[in-house]
Structure formats: structure tokens, C-alpha cells
Amino acid sequence: GQQLNQSPQSMFIQEGEDVSMNCTSSSIFNTWLWYKQDPGEGPVLLIALYKAGELTSNGRLTAQFGITRKDSFLNISASIPSDVGIYFCAGQLVKTSYDKVIFGPGTSLSVIP
């Protein structure tokens, strides 16, 4: 079946540093989604991407839909302690009708004050 890979698996960074994480697949996706999950909570949607090459920002977060449609990255600028959590990428293979969303294994982010 389709799989998503995320790297790095975990990150430990100093407050104020920029963060970059990515998501790759052997399959072509028509939608890329980035979620953040805090401990004890459900995932929260951060950014949704719909077109190859699309670059979208949400505050300090920026994500891009790769040209090959097989990858996406998420950048966080000037990290703060509340950025701590697990970041999941997710992809949808079919856009015209519903198909299930596949989630990556996640990147765990720790921010050192």
C-alpha cells in the first residue's frame, strides 16, 4: 500500500531556531496536509496544499507541495516553546472523489528554551 516517510523522526532545537522537516512518498498525491498533535489532543490542521509547486504560509509556518507530487516540506521560523509536538504529514491520492487520507509516521519536535 501507499506509504509516507517523514524526516527527521525527531528534532531537538534551541528556541529561536528555524526548523525544516519533510515528507516523501513513492506515490503521487493530489493533496498534502500538515497536522500538529499536542500531547493528549487530536491532530490540528496547519496547512493544506492542492497544487504541485504551491507554497503556502500560516504565520511562522511555510509548506510547499513538491513539483514531483511525491514530496512536501514544512518550515517553522523562529521556533518558540509552544511549537513542541508531533508534526504529521498526510496525503490524499484522489481529489475528484473521496479517498482516504494517509498519514506519515510523524516528526517529534522539542524546543529547548
Added chain:
Amino acid sequence: SAVISQKPSRDICQRGTSLTIQCQVDSQVTMMFWYRQQPGQSLTLIATANQGSEATYESGFVIDKFPISRPNLTFSTLTVSNMSPEDSSIYLCSVESGTGGGEQYFGPGTRLTVT
């Protein structure tokens, strides 16, 4: 975005028993989804629940073990039947945003521990 609540938020259950998890949405939605998140793992889709039809289960999940009800457009239940310690997980319900882009909004999850 939709506001989703789940009950219970957590439970500790004995093996062999069953637990029904409720999911309530503050607006009418066509598609609801149930996920399992094992400790330290990603989300795995259990089934898709549309109102008025039987749930569609993913490979590895069966109706006898995870019966689902979807009586109306704002509510669904997932039952974890004949539980074993391997069923200890977080169970999450979600709803599609309605934009057609695959975005989903998630409930806070139900943390289940089976002893």
C-alpha cells in the same frame, strides 16, 4: 471548522469487555472517520462512516471487532469489542471539512487502556 467532542476522554477496561466511544459534531457532516493511534505511532484509519449506510472498514479491521453506528449527521459511535491489551490505544474520530480537499478535523481522542 467543526467542533468535535468525544466521550469518554479516557477509560481503563478489563480484557474481554467492550467499550463504546461516542463522537459528537456541532454541525451536520456527511463523512465521519474513526482512527486508531497506538502509543507513539501514527494514525491508522479504522473505518469510514456515512450516515444511512454501513461503515467501510480498512484492511485489518472488521465489523465484529469494531462495530460502528452513524444514526444521524452529527453523531457516531465506535465500539471496541472483546478487548485485549493490544487494543490499548487512542481512538480518534474526525470529520471531513467539506472542501473536497481531504482536510479533516479531529476530536480530542479517547485514551483506552486494557488490563
